Amino acid sequence: MGMLGGFAAMLLVPLLSGLANASPDLGLDISIDYVTQNNPNVLSSANMVGSATSDLQGAIGGFQISRFNGSTSLIVSGEALVSLVGNITVNVNEVLRNISVVASQRQTAPSCMFGSMNSTIDRAFVALDQAGSLISRIQTSTSALNSDALTSWLMMIQTAMQDVTTYLDTLYKEVSAVLAAGPLSSSTVTTNIKPATLFNLAGAISVVTTAEKGLVTTVRSIRTAFEQANNILQTYSNDLTNAVTAVNNTQRDYYNQVVSRINSYQGKVTSETGSAISDITNTLSRLNPFIQDSVTRTNAQSLNATITTTTTSITTNANIFRNNLQSQMTQLYTAAEGFVQYNVKALIPLIDSSTFKLATTMSVGGINANSCRDRYGGAITNLENNMREQLQRCFNDYANTGYTDSFISEYNQVIREQTRSIANRINFCLGLGSTTSTNIIKAGISRCLSETVALAQTLMNDVGFQTKLVVAMINLESLATVQRVESCSAIMNHGLVAKATTLDTLLATCQTTNQ
Numbered sequence: 393m394g395m396l397g398g399f400a401a402m403l404l405v406p407l408l409s410g411l412a413n414a415s416p417d418l419g420l421d422i423s424i425d426y427v428t429q430n431n432p433n434v435l436s437s438a439n440m441v442g443s444a445t446s447d448l449q450g451a452i453g454g455f456q457i458s459r460f461n462g463s464t465s466l467i468v469s470g471e472a473l474v475s476l477v478g479n480i481t482v483n484v485n486e487v488l489r490n491i492s493v494v495a496s497q498r499q500t501a502p503s504c505m506f507g508s509m510n511s512t513i514d515r516a517f518v519a520l521d522q523a524g525s526l527i528s529r530i531q532t533s534t535s536a537l538n539s540d541a542l543t544s545w546l547m548m549i550q551t552a553m554q555d556v557t558t559y560l561d562t563l564y565k566e567v568s569a570v571l572a573a574g575p576l577s578s579s580t581v582t583t584n585i586k587p588a589t590l591f592n593l594a595g596a597i598s599v600v601t602t603a604e605k606g607l608v609t610t611v612r613s614i615r616t617a618f619e620q621a622n623n624i625l626q627t628y629s630n631d632l633t634n635a636v637t638a639v640n641n642t643q644r645d646y647y648n649q650v651v652s653r654i655n656s657y658q659g660k661v662t663s664e665t666g667s668a669i670s671d672i673t674n675t676l677s678r679l680n681p682f683i684q685d686s687v688t689r690t691n692a693q694s695l696n697a698t699i700t701t702t703t704t705s706i707t708t709n710a711n712i713f714r715n716n717l718q719s720q721m722t723q724l725y726t727a728a729e730g731f732v733q734y735n736v737k738a739l740i741p742l743i744d745s746s747t748f749k750l751a752t753t754m755s756v757g758g759i760n761a762n763s764c765r766d767r768y769g770g771a772i773t774n775l776e777n778n779m780r781e782q783l784q785r786c787f788n789d790y791a792n793t794g795y796t797d798s799f800i801s802e803y804n805q806v807i808r809e810q811t812r813s814i815a816n817r818i819n820f821c822l823g824l825g826s827t828t829s830t831n832i833i834k835a836g837i838s839r840c841l842s843e844t845v846a847l848a849q850t851l852m853n854d855v856g857f858q859t860k861l862v863v864a865m866i867n868l869e870s871l872a873t874v875q876r877v878e879s880c881s882a883i884m885n886h887g888l889v890a891k892a893t894t895l896d897t898l899l900a901t902c903q904t905t906n907q
């Protein structure tokens with residue numbers, strides 16, 4: 393467009409000569425050589441700003457800055473790149489757009505037109521002054537080659553913009569001199585406005601747009617490297633999330649296992665004690681007549697009372713067992729979950745850090761990037777897989793609630809046997825005769841009932857003791873389980889931390905020496 397403009401202007405030169413007031417160049421009602429006509433001219437140089445701007449915007453357009461954990465410096469670098477391009481296309485290029493307007497249009501008096509440009513120029517220099525710090529933010533995630541290229545394009549733009557302001561200043565003085573020289577004419581223009589000022593201005597503007605075209609290539613290559621790094625972060629981040637989810641699924645399975653064991657153990661003891669209580673209370677109807685009989689009354693009443701205390705005691709012990717089982721196994725789950733999650737949380741930043749180092753290797757580009765990725769990318773996947781598999785093993789092998797099966801079923805057996813003995817003994821006594829038997833036989837039954845009272849107390853003492861024992865064993869086994877999970881996850885953590893640290897070192901070396 394600029395080239396065509398220049399070409400068209402050249403053809404128009406013969407037509408325009410002698411025609412006054414054809415164009416309000418520099419806000420003066422006259423066409424001026426090297427402003428809008430002839431070659432080079434300020435207008436066509438300034439008009440290159442359109443394609444320079446759109447090329448730069450194209451280089452950064454649609455660039456998505458991903459926000460992965462651990463990738464803070466890549467995020468900062470990406471944002472700095474977008475800001476740098478924005479400041480050039482908006483602030484610096486506004487000066488060139490202003491020049492294009494001043495060159496070819498007359499909106500207000502020249503003093504106002506030039507005056508309004510001064511604030512635009514100020515904003516452009518503020519932006520250029522900030523470019524250095526933006527470049528150093530970009531530098532942390534890109535190659536020396538790219539950041540050197542950025543620096544030199546920016547220096548070129550800055551120097552050329554200084555020239556642009558110098559020549560604009562001179563030009564403004566020359567335009568003021570034209571206005572001071574009386575009525576506007578070709579001769580007041582040629583006397584006061586030097587072609588060199590216009591050549592130099594057009595040239596300095598061209599340097600700005602040329603540097604911007606160069607900048608497009610550099611911005612594209614930095615963007616590509618950032619995107620490559622983001623792809624890596626994306627891949628490993630997804631893998632890491634999947635690994636954490638898999639650990640959590642195992643944890644959920646384990647939770648379900650704990651809950652179903654609690655239910656099953658509680659269900660068994662509830663059914664055993666239920667049968668025991670009904671075995672014993674079923675004897676009451678047969679005991680009743682002996683309570684009415686004067687020979688057996690005292691001991692039968694005493695047994696009647698013992699049956700009540702025995703069944704109450706069975707229920708009490710079963711409740712102690714059920715409540716302790718519930719709270720111990722819930723605590724066991726909470727502690728195991730705590731250790732596993734603690735290690736997941738401790739490992740995630742390490743894996744993130746390795747991933748980020750690999751991403752940085754890719755982002756700074758250079759000859760080693762792809763080979764470092766080939767060499768160590770798999771190691772990050774292994775870290776993630778190892779974390780998943782080893783934590784799963786900690787749950788499955790070391791937190792297996794099946795270890796409590798044997799002593800809990802022994803306990804159930806004890807309750808069943810002891811209580812069955814009591815019921816059997818009562819039935820035995822009641823089978824010795826009836827209330828119509830001889831007094832000698834009834835005296836024997838009475839004595840038998842009295843011994844059963846003593847037996848029931850002894851056996852229930854034993855059930856009480858066994859209950860305390862099984863509760864203590866559940867406590868100890870829970871503690872042991874938690875300690876097994878703790879040491880399993882600590883050992884795993886230790887190993888993975890060591891691997892991640894080694895990997896970090898290897899990646900750093902690979903980045904610089906490809907070793």
Ligand SMILES: *[C@@H]1O[C@H](CO)[C@@H](O)[C@H](O)[C@H]1NC(C)=O
Pocket residue numbers: 474475476477478479482483519522526
């Ligand atoms: C210019 O850079 C600054 C940071 O130095 C940034 O905050 C601002 O958004 C940028 N301007 C544009 C138009 O991108």
Ligand SMILES: *[C@@H]1O[C@H](CO)[C@@H](O)[C@H](O)[C@H]1NC(C)=O
Pocket residue numbers: 486489490493494505506508509512
């Ligand atoms: C220069 O640009 C600024 C900002 O867009 C605008 O306000 C001003 O009118 C422009 N001046 C000229 C002479 O075009």
Ligand SMILES: *[C@@H]1O[C@H](CO)[C@@H](O)[C@H](O)[C@H]1NC(C)=O
Pocket residue numbers: 503504506507508510561564
């Ligand atoms: C613009 O600023 C320059 C330098 O600060 C000054 O010399 C010049 O007179 C200003 N131009 C106008 C039109 O105000």
Ligand SMILES: *[C@@H]1O[C@H](CO)[C@@H](O)[C@H](O)[C@H]1NC(C)=O
Pocket residue numbers: 461629632633740744
């Ligand atoms: C990323 O960090 C956030 C907050 O620090 C955390 O909640 C999240 O689990 C992390 N995700 C991954 C995949 O590391």
Ligand SMILES: *[C@@H]1O[C@H](CO)[C@@H](O)[C@H](O)[C@H]1NC(C)=O
Pocket residue numbers: 633636637640729733
């Ligand atoms: C995994 O489970 C823990 C609680 O145990 C929870 O805080 C975390 O958000 C879960 N993570 C994922 C990825 O599901």
Ligand SMILES: *[C@@H]1O[C@H](CO)[C@@H](O)[C@H](O)[C@H]1NC(C)=O
Pocket residue numbers: 680683693696697700
């Ligand atoms: C048996 O004992 C229970 C509870 O102590 C009591 O309520 C009941 O009256 C007794 N039966 C007889 C026949 O004394």
